[in-house]
Amino acid sequence: MTGADARCNGCTRCAMRCTDGIVISAFELQRIRAYLRELPPAQVLRVLAQEKRHPWGEEASYTACLFLDVETERCLVYPARPLICRLFGRVRHLPCPAGLVPADLDADRILEAYAAQPRGTFQHWMARHGVFSVTDLLGGARLSR
Numbered sequence: 001m002t003g004a005d006a007r008c009n010g011c012t013r014c015a016m017r018c019t020d021g022i023v024i025s026a027f028e029l030q031r032i033r034a035y036l037r038e039l040p041p042a043q044v045l046r047v048l049a050q051e052k053r054h055p056w057g058e059e060a061s062y063t064a065c066l067f068l069d070v071e072t073e074r075c076l077v078y079p080a081r082p083l084i085c086r087l088f089g090r091v092r093h094l095p096c097p098a099g100l101v102p103a104d105l106d107a108d109r110i111l112e113a114y115a116a117q118p119r120g121t122f123q124h125w126m127a128r129h130g131v132f133s134v135t136d137l138l139g140g141a142r143l144s145r
């Protein structure tokens with residue numbers, strides 16, 4: 001844990017920023033899939049089956065990230081989360097919403113290299129590789145509800 005990480009007290013104010021449409025690389029998708037296979041299938045199924053669309057004020061709504069546990073407001077795949085999620089709060093473009101962590105990383109070069117890779121949403125990669133069901137996402141694991 002770095003000094004900046006130590007100042008993060010685990011508040012849930014980041015969770016509201018975990019919206020659908022995060023773009024990731026193919027490598028990141030593979031890492032997430034591998035991590036999901038290590039988790040109890042019932043836990044994975046519970047989170048992936050949650051309603052992710054929520055009201056935002058009186059007239060708007062937003063859709064949470066597929067991997068956001070909307071009950072606990074925690075990330076299901078936190079140890080395998082994509083780079084963009086790891087940089088949240090640490091770079092000037094993505095400041096900590098609670099102001100607890102300084103945006104002290106100069107990540108411009110990292111982000112340029114990252115942006116040069118083919119990237120897509122979780123749904124994009126799953127559709128492209130012909131996997132779109134929860135069962136396929138987990139690599140064919142048998143799930144019990």
Ligand code: SF4
Pocket residue numbers: 017018019022065066067068069074075076077078081082085
């Ligand atoms: S992968 Fe995890 S940290 Fe990244 S947006 Fe989704 S829930 Fe949030």
